[in-house]
Amino acid sequence: MLDQLEKLYQDELLNCRIDCPLRGTTTIVKGHYPEQPVNIAFVGEAPGARETELGQPFVGMAGSNFEDFLKSLDLTRNDVFITNTVKCRPTVGFQGRKNRAPYSSELEACSYYLKREMEITDPKLIITLGNVPLRQLLKDKKASITHWHGTLFFYGRAKVFPIHHPGAITYNRKLKGVIAEDLKVLKKLITLQK
Numbered sequence: 001m002l003d004q005l006e007k008l009y010q011d012e013l014l015n016c017r018i019d020c021p022l023r024g025t026t027t028i029v030k031g032h033y034p035e036q037p038v039n040i041a042f043v044g045e046a047p048g049a050r051e052t053e054l055g056q057p058f059v060g061m062a063g064s065n066f067e068d069f070l071k072s073l074d075l076t077r078n079d080v081f082i083t084n085t086v087k088c089r090p091t092v093g094f095q096g097r098k099n100r101a102p103y104s105s106e107l108e109a110c111s112y113y114l115k116r117e118m119e120i121t122d123p124k125l126i127i128t129l130g131n132v133p134l135r136q137l138l139k140d141k142k143a144s145i146t147h148w149h150g151t152l153f154f155y156g157r158a159k160v161f162p163i164h165h166p167g168a169i170t171y172n173r174k175l176k177g178v179i180a181e182d183l184k185v186l187k188k189l190i191t192l193q194k
């Protein structure tokens with residue numbers, strides 16, 4: 001499985017030839033996969049500045065909140081697969097300093113890689129973080145994490161549990177309680193499927 005994933009990254013992703021508005025604009029950030037098989041996948045939105053700099057998902061400010069999520073679930077990075085819906089950083093503003101949500105054309109272009117990652121890793125449980133991966137896996141462009149958080153649905157054979165993006169706490173402290181409740185439910189779900 002790991003071989004197949006690394007082959008996808010080395011042969012295709014890191015030398016992406018898909019006709020995409022983000023192609024060639026920034027460093028491509030591949031998923032993080034531990035050495036042993038795992039059955040839980042976290043899917044974020046897109047890399048930010050720090051992720052792009054280090055070539056790893058969830059290592060910036062949102063990464064610190066993400067580590068707290070993992071701790072509260074008694075998990076570490078070595079227990080899960082971590083990836084983003086879009087593998088290149090979408091930016092806006094002066095010299096592209098600010099992050100922005102990916103456009104539909106970028107989501108469409110990069111959907112191939114997320115689909116392949118999910119086929120190869122075949123997780124039992126996928127945790128989506130924020131609106132972008134929720135909409136992508138649900139195939140509903142208007143779905144909102146405010147409505148869907150904590151609500152299970154299926155993506156193929158995998159259960160999907162949507163929660164708010166870890167970065168959301170930084171600008172909306174009121175979400176802290178909502179997320180804490182969802183993480184409690186998620187922890188039970190993880191225990192049940194072990």
Ligand code: SF4
Pocket residue numbers: 013016017018020021022023024028086087088106109110113
């Ligand atoms: S966002 Fe995805 S499809 Fe677009 S250039 Fe990056 S890796 Fe390729």
